[in-house]
Amino acid sequence: MAHAKTKGSSRVKLHRDLAELLDVELNRKGTSIIPASETFGKWEGLCEAEHSRKIIWPPIIVVMNTQAEMDENDEKWLGIGNQELLDYFDSYRAIKARSSYGPKGHRGMSILIFESSPAGYMEADSLHIHLADQGTGRHAWEKKKILFRPGGKRQLYGYMAHKEDLDIFDKHSQDKTKFEIRSYQEMVLMPMRQMREDNHELVWLKNTNAKLTKQSKTLEESLALVSKKWRKTMEENRIVRQRTKLQHDQNKEEMDYQEQFFKDQFDTMQQVLEKSNQEISVVARSQEDSKLRREEIAEFIPSQAKDNKEFEAERGKLVKLHEDKKSEMRCRHTEEETDLEKEFESSLTRIIEKYALRSS
Structure with missing residues (x-):
């Protein structure tokens, strides 16, 4: 048996076949050849036939x-x-x-x-x-x-x-x-091991799912709270925007009114100034006409009545009376115009103060 198993120089396959035949024959007779070196230190485990x-x-x-x-x-x-x-x-x-x-x-x-x-x-x-x-x-x-x-x-x-x-x-x-003839390991052991692994994985998945469910619930509660705060903030922002827009519209309306008021006052002052200029022009024209008249009279007097003292005296009185009336009229006109300007300035000041307080 040892020679057939270890022969390696010639006819190796024939020796190996002989070794297998000898091993089968010895097994049939209930014995076997075990080298002394293999007798101790080795054990037999599960029977392969039972396993498969x-x-x-x-x-x-x-x-x-x-x-x-x-x-x-x-x-x-x-x-x-x-x-x-x-x-x-x-x-x-x-x-x-x-x-x-x-x-x-x-x-x-x-x-x-x-x-x-x-x-x-x-x-x-x-x-x-x-x-x-x-x-x-x-x-x-x-x-x-x-x-x-x-x-x-x-x-x-x-x-x-x-x-x-x-x-x-x-x-x-x-x-x-x-029916079929199948392997016990293939049909029972391996599926059961897989089922055990699946059960472990299922337990892990259940635990993970419980954690995820808890986290999801926490997130939902947080989301609900954040959403509530967000809706409240949006409502407050909407109210602020609405109030701001209303205030802006009111301020714009007041500013438009003040602008129109000042524009009307400016137009009124412009008209007053134009009227004053017109009056000044009329007065200037009147003075120019009076001067021309005096010059005509001055030219007329030497030629017609240079020695007429009575005419001179009456003319002087008339001229003085005319000048006095003109001075009186100018003073009266100046006083009335001054009073009118003071009244206008006082009214304008009161209106400006009124709308300035409202804007602030």
């Missing part, structure tokens, strides 16, 4: 001793009904029940079919263990079965189905039971 064992899919439990009695003609056997069988095992979640029939009727063999999922397999396996623990499993059926209990009731036996069991079950049936 094959199972029936979907999970199926075989129920035995389900015959009841012969029919009225004593020709065929009768047995348990499908729904009745489900009711007997209603604490386990089987989804379907079937019974096997042959030429002589019910064969006393039925099956419970479970869901095609890890949960369904666990239900079937729990029922299998339950039946085995109470002494009605496969071993009891094959070695020491008791068909009737005290009182005359039939004792049901059950166990996890193998391929050979289902072949026997479908022996006389045209509607064969649909």
Whole structure:
């Protein structure tokens, strides 16, 4: 064996094949060649065959001793009904029940079919263990079965189905039971591990969702408070803008009124000044006419009555009287014009003070 495993110079493949044949032969005889260096310090773990064992899919439990009695003609056997069988095992979640029939009727063999999922397999396996623990499993059926209990009731036996069991079950049936041979690790272990991981992730997601919900609620409350303050601020701003606009309109109206008032006063003063200028022009023209008249008289006097003292005296009186009247009229006009200007200035001052106080 050592020579066949270590030969490496010639015919290597032939030596290796011989080593494999020798190993198989030794295993068949229940022994093996273990080098002394490998005897100590090594252990054997799980059996690989158990780890990768094959199972029936979907999970199926075989129920035995389900015959009841012969029919009225004593020709065929009768047995348990499908729904009745489900009711007997209603604490386990089987989804379907079937019974096997042959030429002589019910064969006393039925099956419970479970869901095609890890949960369904666990239900079937729990029922299998339950039946085995109470002494009605496969071993009891094959070695020491008791068909009737005290009182005359039939004792049901059950166990996890193998391929050979289902072949026997479908022996006389045209509607064969649909199943597959699958890996226990692939169909049960790996999905359950995934479910466990999913459950951990689900718990994490629930915790995260609770935190997010709490944060969302806090944000909603904060948003509601901020929105309320924002609406209040907007309303206050609207009122301020409205009041500002109203005040602006009032100020504009007052300013327009004052502008129009001052414009009217300016126009009135302008008219008064123009009238005064016109009067001054009239007076100037009158003075010019008087001067011309005096010059004419002065020219007339030497030529007509230079020696007429009486005329001179009367003319002097007339001229003096005329000048006195003119002086009196000027004084009176000046006083009236002064009073008019004072009255105008006083009225204008009162109006300016009135509107200045209102604007402030």
